[in-house]
Amino acid sequence: MNIYVGNLDYKVNEDDLKNVFEEYGQVSDTVVISDKFSGRSKGFGFVTMGNQAEAQKAIDELNGASYENRTMVVNEARPKKDNY
Protein backbone atom coordinates (compact mmCIF):
# COMPACT_ATOMS: atom_id res chain seq x y z
CA MET A 1 0.00 0.00 0.00
CA ASN A 2 1.34 3.41 -0.93
CA ILE A 3 1.18 5.98 1.80
CA TYR A 4 1.61 9.71 1.37
CA VAL A 5 3.39 11.54 4.15
CA GLY A 6 3.25 15.30 3.96
CA ASN A 7 4.00 18.40 6.01
CA LEU A 8 7.29 16.91 7.08
CA ASP A 9 10.19 18.78 8.52
CA TYR A 10 13.01 19.39 6.07
CA LYS A 11 15.34 17.40 8.24
CA VAL A 12 13.24 14.26 8.02
CA ASN A 13 14.78 11.61 5.82
CA GLU A 14 13.63 8.28 4.44
CA ASP A 15 15.32 6.54 7.34
CA ASP A 16 13.29 8.57 9.80
CA LEU A 17 10.07 7.74 8.01
CA LYS A 18 11.00 4.10 7.89
CA ASN A 19 11.70 4.05 11.60
CA VAL A 20 8.38 5.70 12.37
CA PHE A 21 6.32 3.46 10.12
CA GLU A 22 8.12 0.30 11.09
CA GLU A 23 6.65 0.73 14.53
CA TYR A 24 3.28 -0.11 13.04
CA GLY A 25 4.29 -2.82 10.61
CA GLN A 26 6.58 -3.92 7.88
CA VAL A 27 7.82 -1.18 5.60
CA SER A 28 8.60 -2.23 2.07
CA ASP A 29 9.96 1.05 0.76
CA THR A 30 10.36 4.63 1.86
CA VAL A 31 10.89 7.61 -0.42
CA VAL A 32 11.37 11.25 0.50
CA ILE A 33 10.82 13.61 -2.39
CA SER A 34 13.42 16.32 -2.78
CA ASP A 35 13.72 18.97 -5.41
CA LYS A 36 16.24 17.98 -8.03
CA PHE A 37 17.17 21.61 -8.73
CA SER A 38 17.52 23.09 -5.29
CA GLY A 39 18.27 19.77 -3.67
CA ARG A 40 16.23 20.55 -0.57
CA SER A 41 13.46 18.34 0.64
CA LYS A 42 9.98 19.13 -0.53
CA GLY A 43 8.74 18.15 2.89
CA PHE A 44 6.84 15.07 1.88
CA GLY A 45 7.48 11.49 1.01
CA PHE A 46 5.97 8.11 0.38
CA VAL A 47 5.96 4.91 2.35
CA THR A 48 5.09 1.53 0.90
CA MET A 49 3.87 -1.10 3.33
CA GLY A 50 3.10 -4.72 2.69
CA ASN A 51 0.27 -5.32 5.10
CA GLN A 52 -2.73 -3.18 4.27
CA ALA A 53 -4.09 -3.47 7.81
CA GLU A 54 -0.84 -2.26 9.34
CA ALA A 55 -0.65 0.49 6.78
CA GLN A 56 -4.16 1.65 7.65
CA LYS A 57 -3.29 1.57 11.32
CA ALA A 58 -0.12 3.54 10.68
CA ILE A 59 -2.11 6.12 8.74
CA ASP A 60 -4.69 6.38 11.49
CA GLU A 61 -2.03 6.81 14.15
CA LEU A 62 0.45 9.00 12.30
CA ASN A 63 -1.99 11.30 10.54
CA GLY A 64 -2.01 14.56 12.46
CA ALA A 65 0.74 13.37 14.77
CA SER A 66 3.57 15.64 15.78
CA TYR A 67 6.98 14.76 14.43
CA GLU A 68 10.02 16.98 14.80
CA ASN A 69 7.68 19.68 16.11
CA ARG A 70 5.69 19.52 12.91
CA THR A 71 2.22 18.10 12.49
CA MET A 72 2.65 15.66 9.67
CA VAL A 73 -0.11 14.50 7.39
CA VAL A 74 -0.37 10.83 6.54
CA ASN A 75 -2.80 9.54 3.96
CA GLU A 76 -3.13 7.01 1.21
CA ALA A 77 -1.03 8.03 -1.76
CA ARG A 78 -2.44 8.61 -5.19
CA PRO A 79 -1.59 6.18 -7.95
CA LYS A 80 1.74 7.19 -9.36
CA LYS A 81 2.45 7.96 -12.96
CA ASP A 82 1.99 4.44 -14.09
CA ASN A 83 1.25 3.78 -17.73
CA TYR A 84 -2.12 4.98 -18.83
Place this chain on the structure above:
DNA sequence: CCTGAGCGA
Protein backbone atom coordinates in the same frame (compact mmCIF):
# COMPACT_ATOMS: atom_id res chain seq x y z
C1' DC B 1 20.80 27.58 6.39
C1' DC B 2 14.79 27.44 5.35
C1' DT B 3 8.50 25.79 7.08
C1' DG B 4 5.37 25.61 2.95
C1' DA B 5 3.23 23.85 -2.40
C1' DG B 6 1.73 20.05 -0.08
C1' DC B 7 1.11 13.48 -4.10
C1' DG B 8 6.87 11.06 -6.72
C1' DA B 9 10.60 9.90 -13.12
